[in-house]
Amino acid sequence: MLEREFFARATVDVARDLVGCVLEVDAGTSAHVSARVVEVEAYLGLGDPASHAYRGPTPRAAIMFGEPGHLYVYFSYGVHHCANLVTESRGTAGAVLLRAASVEAGEDTVRLRRGGAVPREALLRGPGNLCRGLGISLLDNGLDVCSGDARLSVSPPASRPRITVSRRVGITAAADRALRFAWDGHAAVSAPRPGREQARRLVGTKKGTG
DNA sequence: TGGACGATTGACT
DNA sequence: GTCAATCGTCCAT
Numbered sequence: 001m002l003e004r005e006f007f008a009r010a011t012v013d014v015a016r017d018l019v020g021c022v023l024e025v026d027a028g029t030s031a032h033v034s035a036r037v038v039e040v041e042a043y044l045g046l047g048d049p050a051s052h053a054y055r056g057p058t059p060r061a062a063i064m065f066g067e068p069g070h071l072y073v074y075f076s077y078g079v080h081h082c083a084n085l086v087t088e089s090r091g092t093a094g095a096v097l098l099r100a101a102s103v104e105a106g107e108d109t110v111r112l113r114r115g116g117a118v119p120r121e122a123l124l125r126g127p128g129n130l131c132r133g134l135g136i137s138l139l140d141n142g143l144d145v146c147s148g149d150a151r152l153s154v155s156p157p158a159s160r161p162r163i164t165v166s167r168r169v170g171i172t173a174a175a176d177r178a179l180r181f182a183w184d185g186h187a188a189v190s191a192p193r194p195g196r197e198q199a200r201r202l203v204g205t206k207k208g209t210g
Numbered sequence: 211t212g213g214a215c216g217a218t219t220g221a222c223t
Numbered sequence: 224g225t226c227a228a229t230c231g232t233c234c235a236t
Contacts, residue, residue, distance in 0.1 A: 060232060077218050078229030097217060128218050171217055
């Protein structure tokens with residue numbers, strides 16, 4: 001299991017090192033799921049306009065200013081949840097968004113939660129789908145993944161995968177920063193749909209930003 | 211207290 | 224390629 005020191009580092013370093021790690025959910029129960037992280041994004045806090053912590057420790061973002069190694073879960077678009085791991089030392093905001101993972105064990109449990117006919121590599125692809133497949137909700141917000149008795153923990157990989165760095169997906173602020181880390185060539189990595197970014201930019205002109 | 215917006219997704223044309 | 228769903232959070236009043 002990863003110790004708290006792993007998370008108490010620069011967010012970018014934690015994000016890069018998380019790719020290839022294994023999420024252990026509900027270990028020791030019939031709902032146990034193992035999933036290998038294949039894609040993450042770094043959110044830097046006060047200096048990062050795309051981060052929820054950009055405006056300081058609001059009630060929602062306060063957890064990102066707290067102890068590293070905790071889970072930050074938020075509800076987005078009224079539809080789904082997104083899960084982050086808090087980084088940096090206490091008092092400094094930072095978090096790593098879990099965007100995609102590959103199911104290693106407990107595939108039946110994940111399929112039950114996802115429903116329908118989903119290809120194996122797509123079961124945990126996309127931040128919303130990842131949370132649904134792993135059963136992560138607002139109830140898990142604040143979970144300490146380093147405590148050893150939470151329903152979620154993270155284990156280091158046997159070997160480091162090759163990683164590609166690119167721009168973050170689905171944001172309008174600081175969109176050019178290369179803070180997305182993905183397992184090079186892995187089938188479970190998510191990708192923005194063709195034309196999606198362009199459409200979003202056109203919508204953005206409504207706000208006079210263009 | 212009201213209104214705008216969003217770290218997305220699935221469905222439809 | 225295009226669009227609607229849906230609600231918590233945050234800022235302005």
